[in-house]
Amino acid sequence: MPWDQVFTLTFLVAILTAGIRLATPVLLAVLGExxxxxxxxxxxxxxxxxxxxxxxxxxxxxxxxxxxxxxELSAWIGLGAGIVAGLLMGLLMAVLSITxxxxxxxAGITLVLLGQSLTTYLYRADPALAKARVTGIALRPIPGxxxxxxxxxxxxNHSPVVYLSVALVFLCGFLxxxxxxxxxxxxxxxxxxxxxxxxxxxxRLRYLCTLIGSGxxxxxxxxxxxxxxxxxxxxxxxxxxxxxxxxxxxxxxxPGLALGGALLFGVADALxxxxxxxxxxxxxYEFLLMLPYVLxxxxxxxxxxxxxxxxxxxxxxxxxxx
Amino acid sequence: MTSxxxxxxxxxxxLGWLKPWAPVIGGLLALVLSxxxxxxxxxxxxxxxxxxxxxxxxxxxQITETILKATPLLLIALGLTIAFRARVWNIGAEGQYHIGxxxxxxxxLTLPNLPALLLIPLMLLAGIVGGLLWSGLAGxxxxxxxxxxxxxxxMLNYIGILMVQYAARVPFRDPDGFLPESAKxxxxxxxxxxxxxxxxLGVLVALALVGVVYVLLWRSPLGFRLRAVGxxxxxxxxLGINTSQHILTALxxxxxxxxxxxxxxxxxxxxxxxxxxxxGYGFTAILVALLGQMNPVGVLVSAVLFxxxxxxxxxxxxxxxxxxxxxxxxxxxxVLGVLAGQAISQRDN
Numbered sequence: 001m002p003w004d005q006v007f008t009l010t011f012l013v014a015i016l017t018a019g020i021r022l023a024t025p026v027l028l029a030v031l032g033e034x035x036x037x038x039x040x041x042x043x044x045x046x047x048x049x050x051x052x053x054x055x056x057x058x059x060x061x062x063x064x065x066x067x068x069x070x071x072e073l074s075a076w077i078g079l080g081a082g083i084v085a086g087l088l089m090g091l092l093m094a095v096l097s098i099t100x101x102x103x104x105x106x107a108g109i110t111l112v113l114l115g116q117s118l119t120t121y122l123y124r125a126d127p128a129l130a131k132a133r134v135t136g137i138a139l140r141p142i143p144g145x146x147x148x149x150x151x152x153x154x155x156x157n158h159s160p161v162v163y164l165s166v167a168l169v170f171l172c173g174f175l176x177x178x179x180x181x182x183x184x185x186x187x188x189x190x191x192x193x194x195x196x197x198x199x200x201x202x203x204r205l206r207y208l209c210t211l212i213g214s215g216x217x218x219x220x221x222x223x224x225x226x227x228x229x230x231x232x233x234x235x236x237x238x239x240x241x242x243x244x245x246x247x248x249x250x251x252x253x254x255p256g257l258a259l260g261g262a263l264l265f266g267v268a269d270a271l272x273x274x275x276x277x278x279x280x281x282x283x284x285y286e287f288l289l290m291l292p293y294v295l296x297x298x299x300x301x302x303x304x305x306x307x308x309x310x311x312x313x314x315x316x317x318x319x320x321x322x
Numbered sequence: 323m324t325s326x327x328x329x330x331x332x333x334x335x336x337l338g339w340l341k342p343w344a345p346v347i348g349g350l351l352a353l354v355l356s357x358x359x360x361x362x363x364x365x366x367x368x369x370x371x372x373x374x375x376x377x378x379x380x381x382x383x384q385i386t387e388t389i390l391k392a393t394p395l396l397l398i399a400l401g402l403t404i405a406f407r408a409r410v411w412n413i414g415a416e417g418q419y420h421i422g423x424x425x426x427x428x429x430x431l432t433l434p435n436l437p438a439l440l441l442i443p444l445m446l447l448a449g450i451v452g453g454l455l456w457s458g459l460a461g462x463x464x465x466x467x468x469x470x471x472x473x474x475x476x477m478l479n480y481i482g483i484l485m486v487q488y489a490a491r492v493p494f495r496d497p498d499g500f501l502p503e504s505a506k507x508x509x510x511x512x513x514x515x516x517x518x519x520x521x522x523l524g525v526l527v528a529l530a531l532v533g534v535v536y537v538l539l540w541r542s543p544l545g546f547r548l549r550a551v552g553x554x555x556x557x558x559x560x561l562g563i564n565t566s567q568h569i570l571t572a573l574x575x576x577x578x579x580x581x582x583x584x585x586x587x588x589x590x591x592x593x594x595x596x597x598x599x600x601x602g603y604g605f606t607a608i609l610v611a612l613l614g615q616m617n618p619v620g621v622l623v624s625a626v627l628f629x630x631x632x633x634x635x636x637x638x639x640x641x642x643x644x645x646x647x648x649x650x651x652x653x654x655x656x657v658l659g660v661l662a663g664q665a666i667s668q669r670d671n
Contacts, residue, residue, distance in 0.1 A: 120647035
């Protein structure tokens, strides 16, 4: 490996900046899934949800941009479309796993298959999409802060969605640990029967959390296609939905740690792109791609995950069952 | 026992008579929904379905193709049937398949001078060992360290896939090739064909395993114990069954079959180690096992159905310009429809 090419300031700045950028779509999905899993529902379908969000967001943005010429507004509306697509997938997940009490693994895998094949179908059915590019959303350097040498470039010269995602980390943390509603969510993931006894509606809470999670994953997919890549290709998420699930476990259902996990993934991802571009073999890029999965296993191996896993995770709630 | 994949319910009589019809209801629902999709892409659904069916089963060439594509799905789904019956959530078949393919390929690439009679069994064995290793690793993490089994098997999937990608790109790469893939295996490493057809020995193995898995699960003491573990851990305990040991057994058996599927595919279909050796088989097989009601014969039928959809959709793409991905949409809708049918028929007021 040409180490002298790595340990230059420009290279490090580039890697860290790209790392933050690449972490964003995954972070959004992770935060949503934390809320979903905290309520006791494991949505393994994130890969499919992100793809649907990515397709809907991109197609909406592209056609709006073509017809109105308003690039940035189209992109924001496109992100909204990504959320809507995510919500629809979430509704499907909720009906399957909460109302019908289908096994959550089966429901999740079905969602992945549906998302992958439906987006591929829609993408292929519309030849215009293959060549389509969108403008996306311009970078918004934060006045003052972005002028700080090095740090300004890394932290304060990003697209608004990056700042938004970081704000959501704090919002999710606040929601889960500082509000009554968060307490209800966590309780329903630990002991739904007790929550039901206290007069709360388990089904409604779980529906809500599943929808929030899928909506955020849909947004994550749309951020990836609309803001970062400015294009859609089949399978564009390339396993990010699975990585998000890994990070949820890695972070022990904790939004703050999830930020760290997502950044770690982002930096590893940025690094593997660079290493591939440099044609270096000092660290094969596949090993960098494996990192999120390996680290998650290591964390689970040495931590006592059992203590922190929501006790009712993955178990359908049947009224009256204790 | 009832399948664990269907909704848990305290069912009362009512719509229960619908239950055996769940797959039919599901199929109809899938047909209706996908018809909408086909109309939207500007084709006549009836014509499309005819093309699809003929493309999958309309002649010996088509049927051969469908059988070939069904084989890995069948092998993996049979293994998962054992695991799921024991309520062991192995969703790592994709990784186990890849590691099986990797070890089998290593044998083929490092021992090219062996006669086929030795090389093929060694490769198959290596593939099985690969699947055992990868599922055993997940089992170890789960049983010894308490890591959630779904998560360990899931994490090991991508690690396995990426290991194959790396092996094909660096250590086993063909130095004379342009692509990141190994050299073509020697002819002796190709699993033998059946007579003069394009079918191969693996098809027979998979078919034989339908019977073997049935006998194992319903006619053997081991199968009884596995199903007891699946029915309820506490029941198994009171019967004096060592649950950990049986969870590991179920995991290993399903891993072995996934690894076997992997090595058969690289040996016959790809004839070299490279990335993209699976069409998501490990994940799709989960749904195949579910759709087949976790019953070996049902699994055989649903594997052929899933594969037929994929093969038929290729014809659909050529003749009606409908994207071949419609196969996956149909598969997903079919599963959703069946789940809906089961939910309706099992409704507890």
